[in-house]
Amino acid sequence: MPIDIDVICSRYKKGSREALLPLLQEIQEEAGYLSEEAVVAVGRYVGLPSSKVYGISTFYDHFRFMPKGRYHLQVCGGTTCHIEGAVSLLREIEKLLKIRDGQVTRDGMFSLQVVNCMGACSKAPIIAINGEFHTVLSAGDLALLFDVIRKRA
Amino acid sequence: MSDREFLISEILTAKAPDHGQAALKRLAEIRRERIKRPVIYVGTGSCGIVAGADKTLQATRNYLSEKNIDAETVEVGCIGLCSAEPLLDVQLPGKSRISFRNIDESLVEPVLDDIFNGIVPQDYVLGQFFNPLHQAYQGVDDIGQLPFFKHQHRIVLANCGKIDPQNIADYIARGGYQTYLKCLSNYTAEKVCDIIDESGLRGRGGGGYPTGRKWKTAHNTVSDQKYLVCNAAESDPGAFMDRAVIEGDPHALLEGIAIAAYAIGATKTYIYIMADYQQAIRHLRTAIAQMKEYGLLGYNIFKSGIDLQINVVVSPGAFVCGEETALINSIQGKRAMPMPKPPHPAVEGLFRKPTVINNVETLSNVTYILKNGPQAFNSIGTATSKGTKVFAVTGKSAVTGLIEVEMGTTLKNLVFKIAGGIKDEKQFKALQIGGPSGSCVPEQQLSLPVDYESLWEAGAIMGSGGIVVMDENTCMVDMVKFFMDFLQQESCGKCIPCREGTRRIHEILENITRRPPSETGHEVLERFKGIMQLEGLSEVIRDTSLCGLGQTAPNPLVSAMKWFRDEFEEHIFDRRCKAGVCKELRVFYIEVDKCTGCVACLRKCPTNAIVGQPRQPHFIIEDKCIGCGICYDVCKFVAITIK
Numbered sequence: 001m002p003i004d005i006d007v008i009c010s011r012y013k014k015g016s017r018e019a020l021l022p023l024l025q026e027i028q029e030e031a032g033y034l035s036e037e038a039v040v041a042v043g044r045y046v047g048l049p050s051s052k053v054y055g056i057s058t059f060y061d062h063f064r065f066m067p068k069g070r071y072h073l074q075v076c077g078g079t080t081c082h083i084e085g086a087v088s089l090l091r092e093i094e095k096l097l098k099i100r101d102g103q104v105t106r107d108g109m110f111s112l113q114v115v116n117c118m119g120a121c122s123k124a125p126i127i128a129i130n131g132e133f134h135t136v137l138s139a140g141d142l143a144l145l146f147d148v149i150r151k152r153a
Numbered sequence: 154m155s156d157r158e159f160l161i162s163e164i165l166t167a168k169a170p171d172h173g174q175a176a177l178k179r180l181a182e183i184r185r186e187r188i189k190r191p192v193i194y195v196g197t198g199s200c201g202i203v204a205g206a207d208k209t210l211q212a213t214r215n216y217l218s219e220k221n222i223d224a225e226t227v228e229v230g231c232i233g234l235c236s237a238e239p240l241l242d243v244q245l246p247g248k249s250r251i252s253f254r255n256i257d258e259s260l261v262e263p264v265l266d267d268i269f270n271g272i273v274p275q276d277y278v279l280g281q282f283f284n285p286l287h288q289a290y291q292g293v294d295d296i297g298q299l300p301f302f303k304h305q306h307r308i309v310l311a312n313c314g315k316i317d318p319q320n321i322a323d324y325i326a327r328g329g330y331q332t333y334l335k336c337l338s339n340y341t342a343e344k345v346c347d348i349i350d351e352s353g354l355r356g357r358g359g360g361g362y363p364t365g366r367k368w369k370t371a372h373n374t375v376s377d378q379k380y381l382v383c384n385a386a387e388s389d390p391g392a393f394m395d396r397a398v399i400e401g402d403p404h405a406l407l408e409g410i411a412i413a414a415y416a417i418g419a420t421k422t423y424i425y426i427m428a429d430y431q432q433a434i435r436h437l438r439t440a441i442a443q444m445k446e447y448g449l450l451g452y453n454i455f456k457s458g459i460d461l462q463i464n465v466v467v468s469p470g471a472f473v474c475g476e477e478t479a480l481i482n483s484i485q486g487k488r489a490m491p492m493p494k495p496p497h498p499a500v501e502g503l504f505r506k507p508t509v510i511n512n513v514e515t516l517s518n519v520t521y522i523l524k525n526g527p528q529a530f531n532s533i534g535t536a537t538s539k540g541t542k543v544f545a546v547t548g549k550s551a552v553t554g555l556i557e558v559e560m561g562t563t564l565k566n567l568v569f570k571i572a573g574g575i576k577d578e579k580q581f582k583a584l585q586i587g588g589p590s591g592s593c594v595p596e597q598q599l600s601l602p603v604d605y606e607s608l609w610e611a612g613a614i615m616g617s618g619g620i621v622v623m624d625e626n627t628c629m630v631d632m633v634k635f636f637m638d639f640l641q642q643e644s645c646g647k648c649i650p651c652r653e654g655t656r657r658i659h660e661i662l663e664n665i666t667r668r669p670p671s672e673t674g675h676e677v678l679e680r681f682k683g684i685m686q687l688e689g690l691s692e693v694i695r696d697t698s699l700c701g702l703g704q705t706a707p708n709p710l711v712s713a714m715k716w717f718r719d720e721f722e723e724h725i726f727d728r729r730c731k732a733g734v735c736k737e738l739r740v741f742y743i744e745v746d747k748c749t750g751c752v753a754c755l756r757k758c759p760t761n762a763i764v765g766q767p768r769q770p771h772f773i774i775e776d777k778c779i780g781c782g783i784c785y786d787v788c789k790f791v792a793i794t795i796k
Contacts, residue, residue, distance in 0.1 A: 016486075017485060017486040017487070018484065018485055018486045019486065020486035021469055021483070021486050022466075022467070024469075025428065025467060025469060046486075055488070056486075056487065056488050059471070059488045059489065059645075060469035060470055060471055060489070061469070061470045061471065062428050062468075062469035062470045063469060077390060077639075078390040078391045078547075079390045079391035079547070079548070079585070079589075079619070079621045079635070079636075080391050080547040080548050080553075080621060082390075082635050083548055083549065083621070083623065083627055083632075088736075115429065116388055116390055116427075116429060116470070117389075117390045117391050117392070117393065118199070118203065118429075120199070120200050120203030120204065120235070121200075121235065121391060121393075121545075121547035121548070121553050122200070122204075122235040122236040122238070122547070122553040122554070123203055123204060124547075126203060133202070133203045133205075135203070135204075139786070
């Protein structure tokens, strides 16, 4: 989805450093990720070298530099989910989809992200697919779920 | 007269708050104490949504439109009882509000059918809210008398889950914003600082610095512009107190912010909140817009000459933002890296102006103190720690959720009386208090009271309020490894002890939870060398790091080694994980009488560690086994067990 970076930029004060993070956040919200062009354009608008903009944006966990898959998987990495076995769930997903945290499958179907606590500790371990929550999943359920999604698409 | 006009003229700006019968009646109507049609409340906080509250809400609306029932549905925040989500409350005219637990979409119809026909579906009842205006249900417990609520003392969470968080009228009708306006008209800024100082309120973010003193420092610093920042960047994995407060009762926080801003003389305030908290951000923005509508924000508020602006800053997320100076850098569009103190932010902070940074929970206490006086707050708690503390109790406890207790309550009461002990009748092992940089507390220390000093003396910290309960099936080494992994990822990288040290600790722990390919030479030497250095390394990190993150980073390791040394030794010397969590240390064996000799495991074993003839029991050669667990997963006869 092409977005107009200049339009988003024009909502913020030119050359203001405080605008940097909100600006990047808004671009990511619209486009789903930060492209190289976006980083360069924002740098130019805020008055910072693009290397610095890239440095700051990689510092924070929130920014991503690859487009999301059609189905974006979020695995909770909170303490409770860890105790309840989120790690084996994550390994299972990695095995099934052949991607790791932060990557996208080759067909662009799935992307995987480990996130901070989603706050549903009583239902741990949980994963979210495009914002829809799934709880108490076994390895078998996962394979089935991915099959269903693949067929639906 | 609209609700807004009524509330502004009769409540907020009324000179003498002597309400006539009509006004009282109207207030009760706004509070939904007097209702003409049934009201159905659904708990749709983030935790509720995960449990399926949005589907419950949809099902409820469908039910009402299908049956042609004229009723109001209200979305409320989290009442704190996460394991009972989704919660559905029903209030019929003249009757008390009754609460049902674990109502998923399929249960909506039977439960609503029953209650509308005057039958109480006993299987799902949680309790009822007693109110003298209402007729109570027979044989239904008072919700406040449930063990979970009975031993709590709710100040910050008082309204969470009860009021409509997206409606300012509901808050004002319960006495909201009157305290703020009382401060503006009756108290000087110094007086407000004094009251807070006298109350003994201390920062709830972890450090426990006296809030009143912080405010006074900022108040006494001369500057043309001052700032107040509310720190809502709660990124401790497993803590969600601040989110619940913002989602469930945003105006309580906003009123606290308004009062704090007045006390220190700040006209611009920021709420720095995690980007993941989408619902909380939405509720905050709605609440701020409503404040503007009621004239509680902007210039010359209610002709007092005071200006106030509240901005929401969405944090791109980093654990280190809990450190004040790092947070300031982040708002200024820089990397969230801490800076050496002094100068303290209260003297020179955001944009080099005096800045007070307070936690959500701290600010949510402010209104209570000014409304009821410092003594009311002072009398709760222990000698040095006043008031209450909210904890997010998660993990293996029977009940998980938000618990607000008086300072001085013992951890034992917290876990066993309120959270109902350990689920599935397992044995309690330890609890982790204070998040990833907190400490573990074993059973023999459970009599510790919740109090900054007592916890500090015992080597633990209060932290922001996350408590993770662990049972016998949790491996302490694995737990520490998890926290160290988190900390080494979140270390900002500015100072070397924290950046390199946390990484090294994590590596050493990885080494001892891994089965080495060989037992000879360099590998073994490295392994033991690392272990010998763990304690020394922890000391160096603690003593030489720049900010709180580094200084507290070795806490989980040091405390776990103190109380569970045997478990570490078992991992190191015997290469055994009693809890069976450390995957690579697991040893599997086959129960002879259960094995049918189907050869499923034998075919799948990647190292040919399983031998046997078809239709004869197999067995595992321990030396060859790498503990991958594939045989365990493929066995259809549950013949494979972990030793």
